[in-house]
Amino acid sequence: MNIVEGVLNHSRLALSKAITAVENEYDEAVSIMTQIYPHTGNAYVIGITGPPGAGKSTLTDKLAKEYRKRGKTVGIVAIDPTSPYSGGAILGDRIRMMDLIADEGIFVRSMATRGSLGGLSQKSGDAVKLMDAYGIEVIIVETVGVGQSEVDIVKTADTTMVVVVPGLGDDIQAIKAGILEIGDLFTINKADREGVDKLNIEIEMMLELNQESVEWRPPINRTVASKDEGVIDVVDSIEEHRKFLFQTGKIEQIRASRIKTEITAMINDRLARYVDKEIISTDDFANTVIKLQNREIDPYSVVDNVVDSVLK
Amino acid sequence: MNIVEGVLNHSRLALSKAITAVENEYDEAVSIMTQIYPHTGNAYVIGITGPPGAGKSTLTDKLAKEYRKRGKTVGIVAIDPTSPYSGGAILGDRIRMMDLIADEGIFVRSMATRGSLGGLSQKSGDAVKLMDAYGIEVIIVETVGVGQSEVDIVKTADTTMVVVVPGLGDDIQAIKAGILEIGDLFTINKADREGVDKLNIEIEMMLELNQESVEWRPPINRTVASKDEGVIDVVDSIEEHRKFLFQTGKIEQIRASRIKTEITAMINDRLARYVDKEIISTDDFANTVIKLQNREIDPYSVVDNVVDSVLK
Numbered sequence: 001m002n003i004v005e006g007v008l009n010h011s012r013l014a015l016s017k018a019i020t021a022v023e024n025e026y027d028e029a030v031s032i033m034t035q036i037y038p039h040t041g042n043a044y045v046i047g048i049t050g051p052p053g054a055g056k057s058t059l060t061d062k063l064a065k066e067y068r069k070r071g072k073t074v075g076i077v078a079i080d081p082t083s084p085y086s087g088g089a090i091l092g093d094r095i096r097m098m099d100l101i102a103d104e105g106i107f108v109r110s111m112a113t114r115g116s117l118g119g120l121s122q123k124s125g126d127a128v129k130l131m132d133a134y135g136i137e138v139i140i141v142e143t144v145g146v147g148q149s150e151v152d153i154v155k156t157a158d159t160t161m162v163v164v165v166p167g168l169g170d171d172i173q174a175i176k177a178g179i180l181e182i183g184d185l186f187t188i189n190k191a192d193r194e195g196v197d198k199l200n201i202e203i204e205m206m207l208e209l210n211q212e213s214v215e216w217r218p219p220i221n222r223t224v225a226s227k228d229e230g231v232i233d234v235v236d237s238i239e240e241h242r243k244f245l246f247q248t249g250k251i252e253q254i255r256a257s258r259i260k261t262e263i264t265a266m267i268n269d270r271l272a273r274y275v276d277k278e279i280i281s282t283d284d285f286a287n288t289v290i291k292l293q294n295r296e297i298d299p300y301s302v303v304d305n306v307v308d309s310v311l312k
Numbered sequence: 313m314n315i316v317e318g319v320l321n322h323s324r325l326a327l328s329k330a331i332t333a334v335e336n337e338y339d340e341a342v343s344i345m346t347q348i349y350p351h352t353g354n355a356y357v358i359g360i361t362g363p364p365g366a367g368k369s370t371l372t373d374k375l376a377k378e379y380r381k382r383g384k385t386v387g388i389v390a391i392d393p394t395s396p397y398s399g400g401a402i403l404g405d406r407i408r409m410m411d412l413i414a415d416e417g418i419f420v421r422s423m424a425t426r427g428s429l430g431g432l433s434q435k436s437g438d439a440v441k442l443m444d445a446y447g448i449e450v451i452i453v454e455t456v457g458v459g460q461s462e463v464d465i466v467k468t469a470d471t472t473m474v475v476v477v478p479g480l481g482d483d484i485q486a487i488k489a490g491i492l493e494i495g496d497l498f499t500i501n502k503a504d505r506e507g508v509d510k511l512n513i514e515i516e517m518m519l520e521l522n523q524e525s526v527e528w529r530p531p532i533n534r535t536v537a538s539k540d541e542g543v544i545d546v547v548d549s550i551e552e553h554r555k556f557l558f559q560t561g562k563i564e565q566i567r568a569s570r571i572k573t574e575i576t577a578m579i580n581d582r583l584a585r586y587v588d589k590e591i592i593s594t595d596d597f598a599n600t601v602i603k604l605q606n607r608e609i610d611p612y613s614v615v616d617n618v619v620d621s622v623l624k
Binding site: 255262270279289298300 | 584
């Protein structure tokens with residue numbers, strides 16, 4: 001049985017191998033994903049983002065358990081915020097999730113943010129599709145919402161949840177504002193801390209300012225994920241949003257937009273690979289760099305020439 | 313006097329206008345940068361990154377003041393970690409810097425992380441070049457070091473400093489590990505907090521593990537930037553690293569690699585613009601998306617076709 005057959009026949013090992021393949025083996029990934037694609041489109045995808053330290057992993061863990069209680073199979077794709085330089089995901093906080101892994105109805109996968117950016121959103125998207133084709137019903141994609149790439153990843157979800165936490169510094173507030181507009185719902189985690197009412201009011205105010213849709217008003221839930229408090233309400237809110245999307249037909253718009261985003265990233269990634277191989281990594285280009293360093297030529301002319309030479 | 317002449321003749325207004333142009337007006341930016349480029353290459357570029365809440369802005373502020381005391385003109389390019397959705401930089405913590413702005417020897421500019429990623433690193437790179445051509449001697453590029461795009465921006469600096477802070481959560485530790493390898497020096501800010509010795513040892517240990525160059529051992533400084541403690545030592549360390557780079561000739565390698573990175577980003581950005589205009593935004597492609605949604609075709613075949621159709 002090959003990997004694709006394995007995934008379609010609910011083999012956990014095959015699913016695991018397939019995700020490893022999309023992470024590491026470009027050619028094999030294309031072959032796997034081409035065969036998998038017709039079997040996708042059934043899972044519901046939840047994106048979870050928020051600043052570092054908001055307790056996203058713990059909350060994700062609890063949401064997964066609540067969905068299991070409700071009879072759903074759950075997949076988790078956790079994007080680790082490591083650089084391309086360290087060459088591997090820091091799995092520290094995923095160890096907490098080991099008890100989840102014992103449950104056959106849950107599949108957890110961490111992915112490192114190495115390689116190209118288009119590459120990462122493609123890889124996480126592929127992991128979601130593989131879990132979908134395997135038959136998982138609810139897939140949670142969790143990532144730190146600071147860099148644009150990370151935000152891009154979660155905003156392709158059906159429902160996007162922004163997790164915030166009281167009492168963090170100024171930078172965090174800026175980030176929070178930045179990711180506000182992608183939140184279909186908000187969760188104030190660590191809600192037993194001081195400052196929770198103030199934060200709630202701040203979010204309400206920002207929602208007032210940014211409100212574009214009168215059809216859906218993002219609910220603000222409060223949780224203490226580590227104590228399992230408020231988790232049921234969050235899942236209820238997600239389910240309400242899901243119902244809203246299907247009843248209004250908005251789900252089709254979201255999924256069309258997701259496909260567009262994915263295809264764009266894949267095309268740009270392919271072109272970037274081509275440019276790197278055929279232009280940037282050539283001896284000829286090393287000479288160009290020397291000329292640029294000596295200010296004999298300017299970068300914009302170089303770019304013009306390269307673009308003219310590669311495009312039809 | 314046009315903008316380019318203005319910049320070359322040390323007009324602050326022209327510099328400000330030029331940076332606005334590179335942020336917003338693509339065609340004008342190309343024209344400005346082509347003319348500016350021969351006048352660049354004199355400034356020393358310092359990249360500062362670290363997790364949210366590490367006090368990077370305050371430290372940047374103090375470093376700028378110390379460099380002023382040493383008779384250098386200073387530019388600051390602060391990358392605000394806002395999403396493309398909010399449409400503008402959150403300038404909150406930059407207000408602290410207003411007292412710097414009264415000094416003619418300091419030029420501060422915030423840039424939002426909107427638009428394409430290639431776009432952002434290009435724009436911040438252009439801002440650096442404009443400040444350089446204007447005659448600024450030391451340019452500090454400050455960004456939150458979490459997303460890969462932000463890391464990419466600072467790693468093109470001559471000297472890259474990673475700012476860490478004791479007592480943050482687990483996610484932060486992961487981030488710290490991720491950006492460790494790009495640090496030419498480390499600063500533990502808020503060093504009056506508990507946990508500073510532990511953090512120092514952790515960095516030392518990670519440096520041991522990752523040590524590739526025996527020639528330069530990244531120093532670890534401690535600061536309380538808000539109280540102006542330890543700032544002189546940090547500037548001394550930066551100056552030592554600068555000397556090291558020039559004495560060993562490594563500065564040329566760094567700058568060649570920076571040019572390569574910049575050109576690659578510019579080419580990819582141009583190709584992405586082309587693909588968006590000629591393919592993704594066309595009516596024809598809207599039909600393709602519908603077929604993809606219905607699983608009549610698969611994304612990889614679509615990507616193959618598009619790539620074949622655009623490349624020579």
